Every structure is written in C-alpha cells, then in structure tokens.
Amino acid sequence: MRLRVRRRPVKYARLEVRPDGTVLVTAPDGFDVDSLIERHRGWLEGKLAEIDGLREIAESGFPINGEFYQVIQGRKAKVHTKFKTVFLSPSREEVLSCLKKLLRKELLPIVDEYSEKMGIQPGKVYIRHQKSRWGSCSPRGNLNFNIRLIAIPPELREYVVIHELAHLKYMNHSRAFWELVGRFYPDYKTARKELKKWWTIIELNPHWKWLAGGV
Incomplete structure (x- = not known):
C-alpha cells in the first residue's frame, strides 16, 4: 500500500484513495495515522482492488463514448467511430x-x-x-x-x-x-x-x- 501523509491544520482527518492507488491521509500534526489506516483497512483494500480492476480496463485501448478503440500511431490525428480506431499523431x-x-x-x-x-x-x-x-x-x-x-x-x-x-x-x-x-x-x-x-x-x-x- 502506497501511503502519503499530508499534515494540515484540519479539524478531522481525511482518508482518500487516489486513482493511481496511493492512499492519501490529510491529518493534523500528532494525529495517529496508523490507527486510522487499521480502522479502515477493509474499506481501503476494497477500493484498491477496485482500482486494480479498473486499471486492467483502462489499458485496453483509447476510450471513446464508453468503448475502447484500437490505437494506431499515425502522422495525422483521427478518430474512426465506424472502425473503432484512433490514430494518434506525435x-x-x-x-x-x-x-x-x-x-x-x-x-x-x-x-x-x-x-x-x-x-x-x-x-x-x-x-x-x-x-x-x-x-x-x-x-x-x-x-x-x-x-x-x-x-x-x-x-x-x-x-x-x-x-x-x-x-x-x-x-x-x-x-x-x-x-x-x-x-x-x-x-x-x-x-x-x-x-x-x-x-x-x-x-x-x-x-x-x-x-x-x-x-
């Protein structure tokens, strides 16, 4: 689990899972981050498993209109909705x-x-x-x-x-x-x-x- 702790003068500690899988904790100085992580470990593991599943989907092509198009490197950028292909120029x-x-x-x-x-x-x-x-x-x-x-x-x-x-x-x-x-x-x-x-x-x-x- 990649953990990043951000110390801020907040009233309540906040726990967030970033899209890249980093667990971000925003908490005041002296706050027990380890205890917070343990209390929410089940939730965190569920969120991280969900992101792993989404990562597999995300790497299956270029998303257009909710579908994943095949990517072709080309000299000119173009989207072919009929053939579900995306030409990516440099x-x-x-x-x-x-x-x-x-x-x-x-x-x-x-x-x-x-x-x-x-x-x-x-x-x-x-x-x-x-x-x-x-x-x-x-x-x-x-x-x-x-x-x-x-x-x-x-x-x-x-x-x-x-x-x-x-x-x-x-x-x-x-x-x-x-x-x-x-x-x-x-x-x-x-x-x-x-x-x-x-x-x-x-x-x-x-x-x-x-x-x-x-x-």
Whole structure:
C-alpha cells in the first residue's frame, strides 16, 4: 500500500484513495495515522482492488463514448467511430484538437435540447482540458466542459450537461438544484458513481496520461 501523509491544520482527518492507488491521509500534526489506516483497512483494500480492476480496463485501448478503440500511431490525428480506431499523431495538441471537434459535435445538440426543455439560456460553450472536474459554469452563463467527456458513455455525458445547466439556475448543490436535475435525469445518483469510475479509468489510461503531459 502506497501511503502519503499530508499534515494540515484540519479539524478531522481525511482518508482518500487516489486513482493511481496511493492512499492519501490529510491529518493534523500528532494525529495517529496508523490507527486510522487499521480502522479502515477493509474499506481501503476494497477500493484498491477496485482500482486494480479498473486499471486492467483502462489499458485496453483509447476510450471513446464508453468503448475502447484500437490505437494506431499515425502522422495525422483521427478518430474512426465506424472502425473503432484512433490514430494518434506525435503532436498532443493535434490530438486534443481532434478530440475537441468530435466532442463539440456530440455536446452541442445535447446542450440545445436540454436548454429548451429546462427553460435555461446558456451563453457560450467552451471545451477545455481540465484536470479536476467534468464541467463548470460561469456567473456570465457560459458553460465549460472537460475534453475528457469524449471518453465516457453518452448517457453520462448527458447527465453532466443537465448538471451544469441546472447550475445556471442554482449556483449551489441545494435541494432545489437536485430536484431540478432529478426532473430531467432521475438516476443521477448512479451517474455520479459511474463518473467516478470513469475518472479513474481516464487517469489510469496510458494515452490520456500522454495527453496530460505524463509519460
């Protein structure tokens, strides 16, 4: 078990398993970390086993729309949805640009559909390479979506759009916010769990690691 202890002036100790399998403990000075690990050992072992299973899935290809495409190294970046292949050029920027175009084509009709259904008028739609969240919205009503959304199943992408549109009405996670989300995506709790799994898969996927600037 890879353990990393982060000492912070927090009131309660926090235990987290990172997508790479590192166990991160955030705790105040003098806190008994070993005791915390022992109390939660069963939970930790379950989470680490889950990550090992996701790692095997993550290494099976390039995820597009929830499926794993065959990767071919080529001179020009291209995605063939019919043949389920991804051509990766040596240029990260070129590959990211290709994925952004594909995602925009997938996203905009969903944004238009649910904007009308929900009676919400968003501003501009941006696609960015973010490292911490699937999407966000600005006080001006603009929507930001993570390029990683191209990797996940379309129904989860739909949930993310509904979630961010709902934030244009409620800039919080209040009961009213979740009621609005639930009206248009009743199974949002399952979607949230699935998104966590997909985030881990993308973090472990060697091709997305390369796109993020990793080895």
